[in-house]
Amino acid sequence: MRTRLHMMGLAMGALFLSACAIGIVDKSSGGTGGDETGGAGGAGAQGGAGGEAGQGGMGGEAGQGGMGGEAGQGGMGGMGAGTASSSSSGQGGSGAGVPNNCGNGVIDPGEQCDGSEFGGKTCASIGLGSGNLLCNAFCGIVASGCVPKETCNDFQDNDQDGMVDCSDDDCFVELTCTDSCAAPTGISVPGWFSGDTTGRPSVISNSCSVMSSAEAVFQFKSPADATVTVHLNSWSGTDFSVAVRTTCGDAASEIACSNDGGGKPGSSESEVVAFEAKAGTTYVVVVDGAAGDSGYFDLSVDIPQPESWCTGLSDDDSDGLIDCDDPSDCQSSWECTPGPGATGDECWQPNECAANANDPVCLDEGHGFPGGYCSEWCDLAASDCAGDAVCADIGLKSAHGVCLDGCTTDSECRVGYSCVDKGYSSKVCVLGPEADCTNAGDDDQDSLTDCEDPDCQSKAECVPGPKAAGQPCAAANECFAGQNDPVCIDELYWGWPGGYCSEFCDFNGACGPGSICGNWINFPSGAGTCLRTCLTDSQCRPGYSCLDIGLKDKVCVY
Numbered sequence: 001m002r003t004r005l006h007m008m009g010l011a012m013g014a015l016f017l018s019a020c021a022i023g024i025v026d027k028s029s030g031g032t033g034g035d036e037t038g039g040a041g042g043a044g045a046q047g048g049a050g051g052e053a054g055q056g057g058m059g060g061e062a063g064q065g066g067m068g069g070e071a072g073q074g075g076m077g078g079m080g081a082g083t084a085s086s087s088s089s090g091q092g093g094s095g096a097g098v099p100n101n102c103g104n105g106v107i108d109p110g111e112q113c114d115g116s117e118f119g120g121k122t123c124a125s126i127g128l129g130s131g132n133l134l135c136n137a138f139c140g141i142v143a144s145g146c147v148p149k150e151t152c153n154d155f156q157d158n159d160q161d162g163m164v165d166c167s168d169d170d171c172f173v174e175l176t177c178t179d180s181c182a183a184p185t186g187i188s189v190p191g192w193f194s195g196d197t198t199g200r201p202s203v204i205s206n207s208c209s210v211m212s213s214a215e216a217v218f219q220f221k222s223p224a225d226a227t228v229t230v231h232l233n234s235w236s237g238t239d240f241s242v243a244v245r246t247t248c249g250d251a252a253s254e255i256a257c258s259n260d261g262g263g264k265p266g267s268s269e270s271e272v273v274a275f276e277a278k279a280g281t282t283y284v285v286v287v288d289g290a291a292g293d294s295g296y297f298d299l300s301v302d303i304p305q306p307e308s309w310c311t312g313l314s315d316d317d318s319d320g321l322i323d324c325d326d327p328s329d330c331q332s333s334w335e336c337t338p339g340p341g342a343t344g345d346e347c348w349q350p351n352e353c354a355a356n357a358n359d360p361v362c363l364d365e366g367h368g369f370p371g372g373y374c375s376e377w378c379d380l381a382a383s384d385c386a387g388d389a390v391c392a393d394i395g396l397k398s399a400h401g402v403c404l405d406g407c408t409t410d411s412e413c414r415v416g417y418s419c420v421d422k423g424y425s426s427k428v429c430v431l432g433p434e435a436d437c438t439n440a441g442d443d444d445q446d447s448l449t450d451c452e453d454p455d456c457q458s459k460a461e462c463v464p465g466p467k468a469a470g471q472p473c474a475a476a477n478e479c480f481a482g483q484n485d486p487v488c489i490d491e492l493y494w495g496w497p498g499g500y501c502s503e504f505c506d507f508n509g510a511c512g513p514g515s516i517c518g519n520w521i522n523f524p525s526g527a528g529t530c531l532r533t534c535l536t537d538s539q540c541r542p543g544y545s546c547l548d549i550g551l552k553d554k555v556c557v558y
Helices: 002-025
Strands: 191-196 215-221 226-234 240-245 254-258 269-277 282-289 296-302 360-363 373-378 390-392 401-404 418-420 427-430 486-488 501-505 515-518 528-534 545-547 554-557
Touching: 191 215, 215 296, 226 240, 226 282, 240 269, 254 269, 282 296, 401 427
Parallel strands: none
Antiparallel strands: 191 296, 215 282, 226 269, 226 296, 240 254, 240 282, 360 373, 373 401, 390 401, 418 427, 486 501, 501 528, 515 528, 528 554, 545 554
16 A cells, blocks of 8 residues: 555656646746746746646746636736636736837937937037037937037137138127127237237227228236237238227227338238236237238237246346346346356356356357356456456347356367457357368357358368359369358268259358259258259259249259
8 A cells, every 4th residue: 555655656746847847948838737937038837727827937928827727927028918717817017118219210208319300409409500410329419510600709710611700601790790899809918819800890990000900809917017018920911000008999098009011912020019017907909900901910918927947048037137147036046056166167057157146157058068168147348257257248148248268278278178269358268160161060069060150161171163053062162152151962961862062041142043042951050052943853963853842943952
């Protein structure tokens, strides 16, 4: 009996395991009496006899109830309706997810646009100018196809239609285009601005102009009691006047005006006014066409700044006093505390050099003193240098000179320097004359190269020869020159095949026949060289081309 019951139990267990296996392997079909859950995306399992139907899987349909059982619930996002056999119907699932309908051409909830549909929105309606809106793949509006609206007082072509500010139809009725004083452009001090008067109003006249035309108006507040300089440049050939006043619309408030009557076609013009400004006062600058003209201009407003660098050999505050020569800004600084170096000694900083006040200076290689040269600032009239030193003006654009070591022979100068007569009260230790007149170098660092330097012009290397500009050469004295300043633009140093005969020129002077002064090669002095003129490549030597390099004529160059 126990054996029979045991066998029946095994059979029932096997049947149960078989049913479970069916439910696990294929959850989309009903179990045989189990209560199973359908797989993701499948329908719920059907209930077995007397059991409950399984729940629908994620996104699936609810299963059907078995005999005498209940219908299962629909899965999340699935269809909820199940049918029961002799029992209650199943409960619906949590419902369908929010659909993604982007691309159907209709602006659905959550979309800004769809395809060509923008719901009436345009570039203009969202605050921009012309152009077309774009709709991206996520039904969002993209404005990259729009251009900005024209801003009528910023001297820019914002909407890219070729018309700037008041020249643009969009700006004709704007107040700033009918009244120059309505919104003057602010400018900082010091500051710089580039603009154009074309199309601007003509309602203000500067006192120094006989005629008046379109004007541009700026304003600034002076940060200090100081001399303010307003500088206007024009490269368009436009004749401008520039004036400063305290009230834009009041001509009687004008305090300075400049109009030099320039403005020749193709020429540049410069206007400058300087005045004593008061801290906190607002000033108006009027740039006006002085001869019925309009055009481009550059405007700068400058105010003296404190000497910002006490070792740069420059006059930062434009007061005529450089570095340690400036008592208010530098002489209390550590850079200007005198050191032990005698006049002419090597140096790196001013404070290595001796001085009878806090005004030492270290002259550098850029000014012709390799290795540095100890000195101090001096009074040119009093020649108050120590010992045999001589007070000299070496072109530093200062109110004072610098001390140079006095000498009678080269042996009194440090190595690398020579005792040279420079026209002072005695000879001084400076770099010697140009040592090599054929090395394409500025040996004495006076910005003059080889035969350009008077030190060389009496030497045989600089006596002109017969060859015209553009002819081959190996040495300068093979080439024609109006003075003793020929140059051979050689292959070794400059890379011009076979050399190229030329001479130094200053752009205003004449070159030899068939040549013109050009700046194809840069020299420290800024001098040009004479280049052979041509019409076609056939008029140039082999290896050279007839090019337009911005001169009056084409020239043969390499």
